Amino acid sequence: MGERKVTVAAEVGLHARPAATFVQRAMKAPMDITVAKAYGSKPPVNAKSILGILALDVRQGETVVIRAEGEGAEEVLDELAEIAGTP
């Protein structure tokens, strides 16, 4: 299972435009992808669910762990990590 840890850099956190861009990219991938906060007790959410991501309520400076498995997962994870880490 591939995984990326990334600190969310956008001022709005993983909400609004960054959240939409993130989900749009995740939806193009065939495999299951999850997102969870690195520090916290909330269960991981589906990276293709904008409502799940919003409810996770990731703020600027918080670290998330993105996980995916399967063919092409590494590339998808790299792209998702870049979106989450973009200010």
Place this chain on the structure above:
Amino acid sequence: MNLRGVGVSPGIGHGPAYVLAVSVPEPPEGATYTGEADQEKERATAALRQVAGELEARGNQAGGEAEEILKAQALMAEDPGLVVKVRSLIDRGLAAPRAVFEAFTKYRDVLAGSGGYLGERAADLDDIRDRVIALLYGQAMPGLPTAPAEPYVLVARDLAPADTALLSREQVAAFVTEEGGPTSHTAILARAIGVPAVVACPGATGIPHGVRVMADGTSGDVRVEPAESDVADAVSAATARQAALASARGPGRTADGHLVPLLANVGGPAELDAAVAAGAEGIGLYRTEFLFLGRAEPPSEEEQARAYRAAMEAFPGAKVIVRTLDGGADKPLTFLPAPAEPNPALGERGLRRFRRFPGVMDAQLEALAAVGSEDLLAMAPMVATAEEAGWFARACRAKGLPVAGVMIEIPSAALRAEDVLASVDFVSIGTNDLAQYALAADRQLSAVSALQDPWQPAVLDLVAMTASAAARAGKPCGICGESAADPAMACVLVGLGASTLSMGAAALAPVRAALDAHTLAQCRLAADAARSRTTATEARAAARAQLPGLGRLGL
């Protein structure tokens, strides 16, 4: 009839009321369907898909900010978690409209429970839900007149981006809604197209269709059938206010010429232009987190120096105060590992982390020294004691930086400001954290937000204590917290002895005008009046009573 809401987009708008009454009934509880579950599920999925498609198409047509909002809503309508929920409710026997209603309610409650930004997204979900249910019932969603004889005042319970995205100033004179807040879509879009807006205005949908309405997007006043002379007065007052705000130019000063440099708070290179355009006289707080966040290794000395030099070039000959990295458990950085802390606000953040990782601070101070300008000043956050301030000042001097300052945001540093000032050259008060720590009220918790108020007399006392210690030491005491952006508070802070005020660029014009309208003596009277009260609300009212110019300026 007069109503009162919250003004979120300034200006006066008047015209006939166009009351948008959208009411999609709640599908009856326990409603079932006849026929196959698969067909019912397909009906629901098709409706969700169609609404998503319509939202996206409107977004493409609208462009800009509205496009982003509508595209995010389209994603919500086809959210995989939501679709699964709708299908499983249909499997359990519910008719498609009821299944849609219950599935949306589940997500809506999660968002609404969080309050703030997420709470306002709950209204997005309501709108999408109503559109899907209307489609399933074969109802048409009401549209808006596209080419009215004169621009109308659009009144609604709440407005969805799908309603407002395609509107322009030619159609709409003002927005008035019963619900919504300052970050609601109505507010954002109204400001974007420059139309006055009042939100959170109870009773608005009781305004009869077609009667004349005047909305004041600054005060939040909504007048129904105002006299023509009142409209004329309000429009000329608003015009005068704009002129008054624009007429105060040049360096910040009180009416009697006491200079108070007005500086900008800047969070990254992208904000420099706005600060220059707003007439900032330097940078009072340059946050440097943007250089460090989301990176595996700290930025090189060259990269940092380049960023600091760009700030100096934007403000030639002016002071630029750079706050050293303010990281903590809530802003973890891979190269500054932080164990999870139960309360990051009281943990190892700011200067405290540098004491454990002095290499990162040394590199940042070296980058500042490499720029080689006397106008570039280093300032440390989260200083609690004189000993810590001394440690930072020595580190700065060892790198060849002639001037070092610290932030005053912990009450212990304010109480012993004299000792802190003995080893540094200036201090700057961070009022947000000072209030958080003085009142023991977490900034992230809305439940204690009433305590998180810079007008709390205890916070004003700590500011006064710090400013007078700085005056005795003959060293500057600036303010770089959000409170300096409030024109009334800005006057009080000057009255308490603040030597500079630093704020977001948008606040500079109103604060400049407020200072220009009062003498230093009036500011001092306002400060004394505020401190003589026992609650934040009374302190604010008492201060404003001493600052008559605010009312004239419409601030």
